[in-house]
Amino acid sequence: MNYYKYKKRFISLIRQFSSVKTTVKLDENVSNDISNSTIKPRYHPGRTLSKTIHVPNNIIGSIQNILEDHPAKSVIEDCKILIRYLKARLTPVEKNHINVIKREVTQEILNKYNLDTASEEKKEKLLLGLNGKIQERLKQKIYNWTPIQYNEYNSLLYLLGRFAPDYAALVRVLYEISIKDLQFKPRSLFDFGSGVGTVTWAAKNYWDKNLFEYFNVDSSAHMNDLAQLMLKGGRGTTQVNLKGVFYRQFLPANNIAYDLVVCSYSLLELPSRRARLQTILNLWNKTSQYLVVVEQGSNAGFQIVNEVREFILNIKDGINQGYVFSPCPHDASCPRILYDDTPCNFEVSYASLPLGAASKICKERYCYIVLKKGSRNEDDPQWPRIVREPLVRSRHTICRLCTKEGKLDEIIFTASKHGKVTYHCARSSKWGDLLPISVDIKEIKDDSTE
Structure with missing residues (x-):
């Protein structure tokens, strides 16, 4: 992988001038909780949602109901074509x-x-x-970028092909907000590029009793109709599963702020960087607490997410100032952009929709950023994020980390060097988890090179 080429090249340069000493210390509160048997190392508080995500049965029922009027076999084949096209989609050339x-x-x-x-x-x-x-x-x-026309049929294809992976990624991203910020009880949700309403269903998992307004904006009237149809349970039904849900085709001109603003899998559909940043600025102005952006786990998706990240972090006026809530433990420039050529992405496991075939366990890679208004709390431990799947080997585990200093680091954990508790915490962690440790890296100059 390119990551390893970079690591080898970087390490060889460092060794010419210095040696590096890395000190790892387990978070004191976590250490006490494990010592008191309050928690086990494999359930440390840095763990994120790692289970396979299943689409709720009532949603599956709605989709099956909607699909009844269409030839399932041909729809599923056309759906595969759209999925491949979306995964290969790039940003428009400026x-x-x-x-x-x-x-x-x-x-x-x-x-x-x-x-x-x-x-x-x-x-x-x-x-x-x-x-x-x-x-x-x-x-x-030159990449021939053209906007996708989501007519009635293409909207149906998107529902069948992308609802399950989109839903899984959003459930995973929103889960971290729900467990790290227990005081966050959003009353309003704004979803830009809402499509078939996936964000609404994902947010319902955590804040169903708190949310009273779901404001959805999508330029496709067919997408909005399909999202409303799903809320009713499909064609021929009148039941409405959620109240306070609104659909619009354009961004409203009002200055109303929403507790949670989400833009998922939508920015690649905008024609230029200027259009993307103008949209993000509008969304940030409508955010009172959290802005969430999710995109494909490709290089193009990562480029857009980092574009959003840099743009928002460069806003310095007090009211609109913000910081990265997740996944980054820092607000510095992304080290993958500076030193690497692979995307900073994450992976979620999900069960595909049981349409035309039995449900299968699949993997979805995605890039995301959660930005919060205000300033980072001084007591935020800023634990390092595991940015690649840990390599679990006999008597040692290798973790690739992004640290609060804005650096990529690789640590080989062993019980003898780091202690059994720290070792078991690292060994049980997964790609995307936070590791409850502090990492102190010191360069020790080699006088013999002088």
Whole structure:
């Protein structure tokens, strides 16, 4: 993997000038709780939701009801095509970058056919003849981004193909807010790019008794109709499972703030970076406590999530200032952007919808950021986040961590070096968990190199 190439290269450079001493200390409160048998190491408070996520039966029933009027086999095949397309989706190329690529390609053709020495008149004639080659080359180098038209049929395909993985990722992300901030009892939810209403159902898991308003915005009227249909249990039913749910096609112009604002799997559908940041600014202004952004676990998804992260953290005025609640234990620049070329993503296990075949256990990779308004509490321990699946081996476990200093670190935990309790905490942790430790890294200069 590229991660290992980076690690080897980085470590070799460090060893030329210094050696590194890493000191690990288990959080004192966690250590006391384990000593008093209040908790066990495998259930330490840094653990996140790791079980397989199942779509509730009432939602499955609604989807099956909606699907009754359609030929299941052909719908499922078309659904697979849409899923593959969405997973490979990239951000639209910016106009200024397109112009740079055009100049580079034109110069490449000029060099290939030795046109630099030709007269301007002859060069223009030859370029007209080579225009086809230039256009063909541009098609290869420029991603042809086009917005997806979510008509009635495409909305149905999205429901069947993406509801389960989207729901699982959102349940996982919102779970961390619910357990880390017990005082958070949201009364209002704003969902931008709400689609088939997945965020509404995921939030219902944790704050069903607190939420009184679900405000959903999606540019597709068909998506909104489908989301409302699911709330009723499908066609031919009148039951409404939730009250206080509203649907709109455009962002409202009012200044009403919502306790929880979510934008999931939507920013890739905006035509430019400027449109994305303008949308995020509008959403941040509508946030009173938490803003959650979730995207595909691809490089494109990570690029967008980091774009949001940097944009919000650079807002310094008091009212709109915020910090990263999760997954990052810091507000510094992302070390993966600085030193690595792999996305900072996470993985959730979910059960697929039992439509046309038995339900299967699948994996979904996603990128996300949870931003909270205000300043980070001084008593926030900022435990390091496990950013890759731990390598559990005989008598040792290797954890790849993102630390509060904004660094990527790799620690080999053993019982003899770190103690049994710390070792068992590390060994039982999963990708995406926080590890309740403090990491002190010291560089010790090697005088022999001088």
